[in-house]
Amino acid sequence: MTVTHSSVDSSTKWSPIGVARSFDRRLTAPGSARTLVQMRTAFVLIIGMRLLLRDWWLESTTPKALFEPVMAVRWLSGPPSSTLVTVLWVVGLVAVVATVAGRWAHFTFVVAWAALLVLCAVWSSSGKVMHNDILLLWGSAPFLFAQAPSRAELDAVDERWGWPPRAALIVVATIYFVAGAQKIRHSGLRWVFSDNLSWVLRQGTSPLPFQIGHTLAPLVWLTAVVSGITLVMELGAPILLGVRKFRLGFLLLAITLHGSIWLTMGLDYYGWILTVAAVTIPMSPLGDWWRQRRFPPRGVDASESPDLGHG
Amino acid sequence: MASGGADRDGGDKRLTANSRTSARWRARLVTVGLLAVIVFAVAGTVEAWPVTSFRLFSQVRTANSSSYRLIAVDEQGRERPVVINDAHAFARRTSSQLGKLPTLSVQRRRDKVLAILDASDLANAHIREVILRRRSFVGDLESSRLRQVSTKDVLRVEVNR
Numbered sequence A: 001m002t003v004t005h006s007s008v009d010s011s012t013k014w015s016p017i018g019v020a021r022s023f024d025r026r027l028t029a030p031g032s033a034r035t036l037v038q039m040r041t042a043f044v045l046i047i048g049m050r051l052l053l054r055d056w057w058l059e060s061t062t063p064k065a066l067f068e069p070v071m072a073v074r075w076l077s078g079p080p081s082s083t084l085v086t087v088l089w090v091v092g093l094v095a096v097v098a099t100v101a102g103r104w105a106h107f108t109f110v111v112a113w114a115a116l117l118v119l120c121a122v123w124s125s126s127g128k129v130m131h132n133d134i135l136l137l138w139g140s141a142p143f144l145f146a147q148a149p150s151r152a153e154l155d156a157v158d159e160r161w162g163w164p165p166r167a168a169l170i171v172v173a174t175i176y177f178v179a180g181a182q183k184i185r186h187s188g189l190r191w192v193f194s195d196n197l198s199w200v201l202r203q204g205t206s207p208l209p210f211q212i213g214h215t216l217a218p219l220v221w222l223t224a225v226v227s228g229i230t231l232v233m234e235l236g237a238p239i240l241l242g243v244r245k246f247r248l249g250f251l252l253l254a255i256t257l258h259g260s261i262w263l264t265m266g267l268d269y270y271g272w273i274l275t276v277a278a279v280t281i282p283m284s285p286l287g288d289w290w291r292q293r294r295f296p297p298r299g300v301d302a303s304e305s306p307d308l309g310h311g
Numbered sequence B: 001m002a003s004g005g006a007d008r009d010g011g012d013k014r015l016t017a018n019s020r021t022s023a024r025w026r027a028r029l030v031t032v033g034l035l036a037v038i039v040f041a042v043a044g045t046v047e048a049w050p051v052t053s054f055r056l057f058s059q060v061r062t063a064n065s066s067s068y069r070l071i072a073v074d075e076q077g078r079e080r081p082v083v084i085n086d087a088h089a090f091a092r093r094t095s096s097q098l099g100k101l102p103t104l105s106v107q108r109r110r111d112k113v114l115a116i117l118d119a120s121d122l123a124n125a126h127i128r129e130v131i132l133r134r135r136s137f138v139g140d141l142e143s144s145r146l147r148q149v150s151t152k153d154v155l156r157v158e159v160n161r
Helices: A016-028 A033-054 A056-061 A080-102 A105-123 A134-144 A157-191 A196-202 A212-216 A220-235 A237-242 A244-265 A270-280 A285-295 B015-044 B086-103 B108-120
Strands: B066-072 B077-079 B127-140 B145-158
Touching: A016 A134, A016 A157, A016 A220, A016 B015, A033 A105, A033 A157, A033 A270, A033 A285, A056 A080, A056 A105, A080 A105, A080 A212, A080 A270, A105 A134, A105 A220, A134 A220, A134 A270, A134 B015, A157 A196, A157 A220, A157 B015, A196 A212, A196 A220, A196 A244, A212 A244, A220 A237, A220 A244, A220 A285, A237 A285, A237 B127, A244 A270, A244 A285, B015 B145, B066 B086, B086 B127, B086 B145, B108 B145
Parallel strands: none
Antiparallel strands: B066 B077, B066 B127, B127 B145
């Protein structure tokens, strides 16, 4: 992230206005068009994966009396017909392909996002709030408002391309933070210093033949440690994602957290892992290195180029 | 990671000062706008999907738990649990609505109960009424067993079919 220096002295640097100015400078600084395209492509591919890997037509089998439409689909008087589900699914997938191919990329990204939103909203209209795709939808939302660089602008670095990837990172960090804050708000430190996670594990069902969650549940000291690490990860997300060199570390934590939730409780949160990957990899030293190797500045040997660090 | 994906309309777009300012303001409005919605939902515990307060596992769980179950009573007074069959497995996701039945109007309650009956193996049975029963349990971490400690009939819905 490029930072421009100003003449703010140390006494105002950490004041609320100083912090806000620093945040604004970092958010609106010029950025690489390639980073934007990479992150947008990653998001739309995840959208495509979610569209492909779920049997959305099951939604049509919900009895009308049990269909409780969430806000996003309040306009539906009953569960969608299988025809409507098919139309949304096909339109969404075509839009995914078009976005990846660069055809009217901004418009097609919006279409793909909207198709997934509607299908997920119906899936969530069973009376229980579903969070499986919420990080993906919110994390990719900044790209709904972002301009799309043309092919001629791919090597450009300016203010139009810098903010969407940063905004996505900020949204993802905020969501993890508030998830942790809500635990403190509603349960206090009892969320960590109790047998809370033991009971969460006990009440879950692993997709594997061996119920590893039930085996670990009696180890209250272990579950308390894991609870503490989880809370630190969530509350620390703004820092872990805000500092470039920690981003891949956060991705590893996310893989561990959501992977273990699936292993012990059978809950599908791989969309969260992929979303974290989409916002961290392009905005990490690994992303910089890859862009440097793959797209060296014209007339420069890739092996000798300095780390541009854009994005 | 895919590297292409830019629009193919070409053109050399030089960025003017106005364009830079416009881009900065767009960044601020979008970012602050999205954060404001999230913070509003969290502060107000709003659940209006996709706007949500992100309460993921936020409530402490203990050895005590409870669940709701529908019990069908036939004309002879025999009780049978209402279990959604495999043909309607997707409808099992609606079990979270059972606890809210008492808050609904009589007609809506009846509609939901009938819908659940139709999705169960009791679809063609002669049922006089359906009871919403709340069961309380105490768990044991070592044995992984749940022991039912009490039941309470919360609601009765006349079906008469």
